[in-house]
Amino acid sequence: MQLTGARIIIECLKEQEVDTVFGYPGGAILNVYDELYKNSSDINHILTSHEQGAAHSADGYARATGKVGVCMATSGPGATNLVTGIATAYMDSIPMVAITCNVAVSLLGKDSFQEIDITGVTMPITKHNFIVKDVKELADTIRKAFYIANTGRKGPVLIDIPKDVTASKTEYIPQKKEAITQLLQRESKKDGNLLEEDSINKIVQLIEESKKPFVFVGGGCILGNASRQVREFVEKIDAPVTDTLMGKGAFDGSNPYYFGMLGMHGTKPANYGVSECDLLIVLGARFSDRVYGNAKKFASNGKIIHIDIDPVEINKNIKVDYSLIGDVCNILEKITAKVTKQSHTQWLEHLNEYRKKFPLTYNKEVLTGPYIIETISKLTNGNAIIATEVGQHQMWTAQFYTYKHPRTLLTSGGLGTMGYGLGAAIGAKVACPQKHVFNIAGDGCFRMNMNEIATATRYNIPIIQVVMNNQVLGMVRQWQTLFYEKRYSHTILEDKVDFVKLAEAMGAKAYKITTKEEVEPVLKEAMASGVPVVIDCHIDRDDKVFPMVAPGKALEECFTEEDIRS
Numbered sequence: 001m002q003l004t005g006a007r008i009i010i011e012c013l014k015e016q017e018v019d020t021v022f023g024y025p026g027g028a029i030l031n032v033y034d035e036l037y038k039n040s041s042d043i044n045h046i047l048t049s050h051e052q053g054a055a056h057s058a059d060g061y062a063r064a065t066g067k068v069g070v071c072m073a074t075s076g077p078g079a080t081n082l083v084t085g086i087a088t089a090y091m092d093s094i095p096m097v098a099i100t101c102n103v104a105v106s107l108l109g110k111d112s113f114q115e116i117d118i119t120g121v122t123m124p125i126t127k128h129n130f131i132v133k134d135v136k137e138l139a140d141t142i143r144k145a146f147y148i149a150n151t152g153r154k155g156p157v158l159i160d161i162p163k164d165v166t167a168s169k170t171e172y173i174p175q176k177k178e179a180i181t182q183l184l185q186r187e188s189k190k191d192g193n194l195l196e197e198d199s200i201n202k203i204v205q206l207i208e209e210s211k212k213p214f215v216f217v218g219g220g221c222i223l224g225n226a227s228r229q230v231r232e233f234v235e236k237i238d239a240p241v242t243d244t245l246m247g248k249g250a251f252d253g254s255n256p257y258y259f260g261m262l263g264m265h266g267t268k269p270a271n272y273g274v275s276e277c278d279l280l281i282v283l284g285a286r287f288s289d290r291v292y293g294n295a296k297k298f299a300s301n302g303k304i305i306h307i308d309i310d311p312v313e314i315n316k317n318i319k320v321d322y323s324l325i326g327d328v329c330n331i332l333e334k335i336t337a338k339v340t341k342q343s344h345t346q347w348l349e350h351l352n353e354y355r356k357k358f359p360l361t362y363n364k365e366v367l368t369g370p371y372i373i374e375t376i377s378k379l380t381n382g383n384a385i386i387a388t389e390v391g392q393h394q395m396w397t398a399q400f401y402t403y404k405h406p407r408t409l410l411t412s413g414g415l416g417t418m419g420y421g422l423g424a425a426i427g428a429k430v431a432c433p434q435k436h437v438f439n440i441a442g443d444g445c446f447r448m449n450m451n452e453i454a455t456a457t458r459y460n461i462p463i464i465q466v467v468m469n470n471q472v473l474g475m476v477r478q479w480q481t482l483f484y485e486k487r488y489s490h491t492i493l494e495d496k497v498d499f500v501k502l503a504e505a506m507g508a509k510a511y512k513i514t515t516k517e518e519v520e521p522v523l524k525e526a527m528a529s530g531v532p533v534v535i536d537c538h539i540d541r542d543d544k545v546f547p548m549v550a551p552g553k554a555l556e557e558c559f560t561e562e563d564i565r566s
Contacts, residue, residue: 005135006031006166009099010039012142015175018070020044020061020430022054022423024081026074028114029101031166046430046459048423049451051078055085055098056423056449057430062094063410064385064428066225068149069096075103076114079160080121084417087125089156091414092246093223095149096156097142098122104164105133118160127155135168143175153310154223199324200331203305204338206322210279212302212347213239216262219246219413220284220308220328222406226250229332230283237342240351242270244285245394246413249403254382259351260360263291264549265395268358271547271555273351278302284309284328287317288414297554307331358547360399361560367516368543369393369468373400375519376438376466379527384408384436387425389445390416392474395545397440419448425463426456436464436527443469443493450502456532457507464526465508465534467499470541478544503534510534 003011009032013021021043025033036045048054051073058069069089073082079100089096103112119129128148132138138161145157207213215237221230227250234241234257241251242262251258260267262274274280280299284307285291292298295318304320306313307328314323324331362370373396376384382404388394388411403409410428412420425439446467456463468474473491480488503510509531511522519537526533547558 001172002169003172004031004035004167004169005138005161006035008135008138008170008172009142009161009166010035010043011172011174012139013070014042015143016068016146018043018068020046021070021072022046022048022057022061022427023072024048024051024054024074024078026078026114028075028103028163029072029078029166031163032072032099032101044430046426046455048426048455051081052085052419053423053426053449053452053455055082055096056088056417056420057427058096058098059085059089059094059420060387060410060424060427061431062089062096062427063424064407065431066407067095067431068146069094069427070099071096072099074114075101075118076116078114079116079118083121083125084419085423086122086156086158088412088415088417088420090125090127092219092412093154094156095154097145097149098156098158100158100160101166102131102160102162105162106164108162119158122158125156126158127153129158129160131160131162132165133162135165135170138165138170139172199322200334200338203322203324203335206279206303206305207237207281207335207339208342211344212277213237213279213281213344214274214277215239215241216274216280216282216285217241217243217247217250218283218285219244219250221247221250224284224309224328225406226284226329226332227406229329229336231255233332233336236336236339238344238348239281239342240273240348242266242274244288244291244413245398245409245411247285248398248409249406252404253402254404259355261398263288263555264293265399265545265547266549266555266558267360267399268547268558269351269354271549271558272354274299275554275556276301280304282306282308282320283332286313289317292318292555293549293557294552294554363543367514367519367537367539369396369539370400371516372466372468372519372537373397373440375523377401379520379523380436382408384438385410385425385428385432387411387421387428387437387439389421389439389441390418391442391445392478392543392545393440393442393468395475399545418445421445422449422452422463422465425465426452426461429461429463438464438466440466441468442474443467443471443499444473446499447497450499453503453506453508453532453534460531462530462532464523465503465532467534467536468539469499469536470539470543472541474541474543475545477541481542481544482548483550499534499536508532508534511536513537
């Protein structure tokens with residue numbers, strides 16, 4: 001049957017089982033939006049307040065579900081406004097397809113109104129991108145984009161489509177494509193067949209010889225749906241576990257084997273344990289500089305095994321002794337089946353002494369960020385979806401919320417994007433309406449995306465926005481305090497902005513909290529309300545995130561406020 005390019009886009013989205021698209025219309029993409037209007041019963045479109053919010057919402061939808069998130073924007077500034085969201089997804093390996101439309105093919109390269117070479121702009125921050133100049137190539141390009149986004153190491157793919165291509169007609173042949181999950185299973189089997197048996201045997205030998213193993217879990221274990229395999233492996237080898245910010249929830253944070261996050265703001269038991277272990281088993285992590293501190297001293301007392309789907313990550317930042325490249329589920333199942341049951345009672349007891357000696361602490365007398373996070377964790381029993389912005393509140397959320405399940409922390413780990421969380425929370429709540437969804441922000445971050453509260457109220461998406469309001473850029477101020485002799489250059493945000501009035505003006509319910517006693521009742525009321533809520537929490541501007549490892553220092557040099565005093 002003969003269909004326009006715009007209609008082919010919609011039909012291909014249906015093929016891929018896309019139920020929700022986040023976006024913002026404009027002249028170049030009008031043909032596509034006209035078809036969205038005609039097909040609104042099949043595809044739900046969420047009009048965000050800004051294109052960046054659309055990209056972050058598609059990202060949050062993808063992280064919460066494991067499906068490919070989809071966002072759309074028009075040409076020129078519409079397309080460039082997606083760039084930060086695309087880069088955020090790229091750094092964290094999130095499957096996303098961004099569809100932009102451009103000026104007509106005859107106008108490309110002529111500085112036409114709202115023209116931008118968006119494929120050139122996004123080349124470094126996409127897994128792949130396309131510009132489709134022939135309508136006959138459109139359907140196959142869209143199918144290929146979804147496949148690329150969600151196989152191997154996942155990531156964003158951009159498709160740019162000139163306006164005349166969306167208007168042109170061609171023969172469209174529907175394809176009953178296999179579900180993305182089936183494609184991934186096929187890829188996993190393919191990777192598994194390439195694994196050399198002697199490599200598996202060597203890894204098993206190293207594990208069985210180890211007296212002090214430590215398992216380090218990264219975001220690849222969530223993207224690869226490997227939580228069960230990680231748990232079975234850990235129980236079989238009787239080893240302690242740490243994780244990255246992106247890996248939170250891949251291993252149950254309430255499990256006794258879990259010793260907290262690793263790195264700059266990781267726990268002392270995790271940082272000391274990795275520094276002392278004789279074998280570090282790294283699962284789907286890319287060794288960010290915020291994790292390893294001083295590369296020369298990282299896990300220097302033991303051997304390192306690195307398992308990852310992307311060969312580029314092997315030996316990129318940290319030199320390892322052994323590596324296996326492939327699907328983490330498949331590899332872990334092979335190792336777990338071969339390794340004999342291990343026991344490391346003495347090693348675990350040693351680390352538990354660290355746990356008793358160095359617990360995460362905060363001032364219990366006044367309202368603080370950690371107290372708010374702990375209360376949210378208690379009230380939700382670790383079953384909510386938590387999005388964050390970037391800064392102190394992000395680290396407190398990593399430290400003091402107990403993540404029991406994968407896909408429950410949505411945060412910009414690689415790019416560190418202020419303004420990410422609210423859009424991501426909206427995307428997650430649309431995807432998972434039965435779950436409570438919170439976005440934890442600092443007041444600096446909230447200023448960057450608070451217009452998306454209007455999106456939440458427009459569609460009555462009942463997210464709960466918590467603002468840690470200390471009237472400063474908290475994490476930057478912390479660094480200025482510790483390393484810049486308290487020269488607070490442009491980090492103080494004292495002004496007349498009233499977040500409660502602002503939220504109410506956009507149609508949300510809003511609360512102001514100044515004491516500990518107000519926290520639990522307000523949170524309970526917000527969770528029961530069924531409407532978008534903003535909670536403005538006033539905390540001290542000099543609260544800090546501890547433990548901390550100074551930049552370039554070894555993990556075992558992590559310090560707390562007590563260490564500074566002493």
